[in-house]
Amino acid sequence: MAGQIPRHFIDDLLARTDIVELIDHRVPLKKAGKNYQACCPFHNEKSPSFTVSSDKQFYHCFGCGAHGNAISFMMAYEQLEFVEAIEELAKQHHLEIPREQGSGKPYPQAQADDYSQMQKAADLYQQQLKQQAHAAAYLQKRGISEATATKYGIGYAPDSWDFVLKQLGASRSARDQLFEIKLINRNDQGREYDFFRDRLMFPIRDKRGRVIGFGGRVIGEGTPKYLNSPETRLFHKGRELYGLYEARQSQDRLNRVLIVEGYMDVVGLAEQGISFAVACLGTATTPDHMHTLFRLTSTVTCCYDGDRAGRDAAWRALQSALPHLKDGVELNFVFLPDGEDPDSLVQKEGKEAFLHRLEQAMPLGQYLFDHLAKELDLNTDAGKSALWVKGNELIKQIPSEFYRDALFETLGSLVGKSSQHKTAARSQAKVQSKAPVATKITPMRRAIALLLQYPALAKVMPVAPELAEANLPGIQLLLTLQQRLLAQPELTTAQLLEHWRDTPEYNILVKLALWDHQVAEEQLTQEFMDTFRSIEDQYLSQRLEELQRKDMLQQLTTAEKHEFVLLLKAFKSK
Incomplete structure (x- = not known):
């Protein structure tokens, strides 16, 4: 993957992060033997079943099954994507994240002050809104109060070719930056001018509240009605949702999210006290949008016009959502009367009537089969x-x-x-099903589990590359674990598991990392070696049978005959 975060950096980040300290800042922990406990932050419970291991740098809830390392906790608790969790942990340790160049198109990285420049532009636009009477009057006419405009950072780009250019483009490097983040444009002759002119400006924020782009709406006549920032190193419209940051700021946990079509719909609903609406940015609802929303909330309602275009948009949203419909989430649909949008309708009928419409939303199944059967x-x-x-x-x-x-x-x-x-x-x-369920602890699973839980055992495990030839499920995994631990003896359980995130083996490895082996600490090495020897015996037995079959066909080489004799003696002596 282009722009991938190097494995060594992730290992180092986890090594620097004490998971006990990280979680304790958010969920107060109490010492319980070697571990720490608390009531689980991911489900309601009265007695603590959430355990954090300092040795393994891993957490696990015996109630709901939540588990993981420091990265997993940040993703689940702070509702971040993987890269965002890495960024947040790196920020805590004052680390710059390096990037590897993968195959494919390079992924451009934000410059240090890109976000600062975008915020400066947003501030300039907000100042202009207060100074330009016709822009403020337009918002007032649309029923948007000053408080709501301030909450969403609404501004105005004046009817000028070089307003932002003059304010922020003092040097050539500054103008290059403004062009790359699309605050200004250039024509074929090299002339530079503001990208947004004479438009009401809606700052688009990422999940951390940073301005990454803008949506500009004409005041009065003009085309296009809406002009969005194009794709830049900051802004990727297929992944971002307008109003999501503000919705999350309005409440501790988002119980539900309403997807609408436009910026004014989000702001108009917020004006009436409905602060959980978001809008796609000039694109259809994408799988990335649905993935993000179902990480943040349990109920997503799609609200569209009842015309053909609205129903087509709803169908695309449904198709995007299907691969993300996990247990405990809900998707439904509301179609508005002809000629109405959420902004106009909520002003016409009021908050309670609009909320009642949402309560009567069409369930996923009904819409799915109605659409197909039509x-x-x-x-x-x-x-x-x-x-x-x-x-x-x-x-x-x-x-x-x-x-x-x-x-x-x-x-x-x-x-x-x-x-x-x-x-x-x-x-x-x-x-x-992504991984086998560890219903039975075989010798192979026992060896993998002990090695995962006690990485130092890799030093006593014999190096036996010939075992790679064994027809034994899990042998490659065991040998790979050993190789990684011999190369990096300091790896913890949490760091090891991170190496297998998003692989088919991850779920089974987590189960084995959590398995209660009930072996006394002083007996761990002997238990592990006994288990390894039993695996080795399985391989030698397979090898003996293979040589016996070749011997019957008189196809053994001199070396194989010698090996055959040694194996026969070894098994007879047991």
């Missing part, structure tokens, strides 16, 4: 067959087994095939 004749076998195929294709994308079962049940009843949905759902559940 162009099919379900009175015919051909129509039912088409619905069955299309429905299956969509439902199988959903990771939640509960949602899949419920939707397959509905689909089956619609086409008269209700007895078959369970088989399909179970089959899909197997496909969705």
Whole structure:
């Protein structure tokens, strides 16, 4: 991946971060033996089941199953993406994040003062709003108070070719920077001029509150009605949502989020006390948008016009959401009367009536099947067959087994095939499974678990590269763990697990890292070596059988004959 954070930096960051200290600042911990405890911050409980291990630098909740290292905690508790969690931890340690050049197009990195320049521009625009009477009058006409305008940082870009250019572009390097973050533009002749002119300005903030772009709306007539910042090293419209930062600031935890189409809808709803609306930035709702929202809230409602364009937008949102529908989240849809948008409707009917509309939202399943069935004749076998195929294709994308079962049940009843949905759902559940469940502790799993939990055991484990040839599930994982620990003996359990994040092996490794082995500390080395020897015996037994088969065919080399004799003697002596 282009611009990837180097593995050594992540290892170093985890080594510098004391997970006990990190969590204790947010969730007060109490000492409990070797570990620390608290009531879990990720679910409601009265007695503490949330445990933090200083040795392993790992946390685990025995109530809800939440677990991970310092990075995982920041992602879950602060509701950050992986890279954002790395950035936050790096900031705490005053570290600059290096980037590796991967294959593909390089990902441009923000310069140190990019965000500062964007904020300066936002401040200038806000000052202009107060000085330009016609802009302030337009906001007032739209029912937006000064307090709401201040909360969202709304401003005005004057009708000037060089307002921002003059204020922020004193040097050539400054003008180059303004061009790269698209506060100014250049034509083919090299002439420079402001990107936004004579527009109401809506700052777009990232999840940390930094201004990364702008949306500009014309006042009166003009095209385009909305002009958004283009893609820059700060701004990627397919990942950002207008109003999300402000919505999160309005309440401790977002219980729900309303997706609307425009900036004025977000601001107009906030004016009426509905402060949980967000808007996409001149693009359809993307999978990245849905991934972000379902990390932050349990209920997402899509609110669109009832016309064809609105229903098409809703369908794209549904398709983007399906792969992110995990257990415990909800997606539904509200379609507004013709000619109305959220801003106009909430002003017309008031907050309570609008909230009532949201309570009557159409559930995911109803909208899904209404949309699919709209162009099919379900009175015919051909129509039912088409619905069955299309429905299956969509439902199988959903990771939640509960949602899949419920939707397959509905689909089956619609086409008269209700007895078959369970088989399909179970089959899909197997496909969705990312890792085997550690229901039985085999010698291999025991060895991996002990090595994960006590990395120092790698020093006593014999180096046996020939084991890579063994037909034993998990042997490659065991050998890879040993190699990494011999190369980096200081790695903790948490750092080791981080090496496998987002891999099929991660879930099983976490289960093994949490497994209660019930082996006394003074017996750990002997237990591990006994387990390793049993794995080695399995390999030698396989090798003996292989040589016996070749011997029967008289195909053994001189070296193999010698090995065969030694193996026979070894097994006879046991």
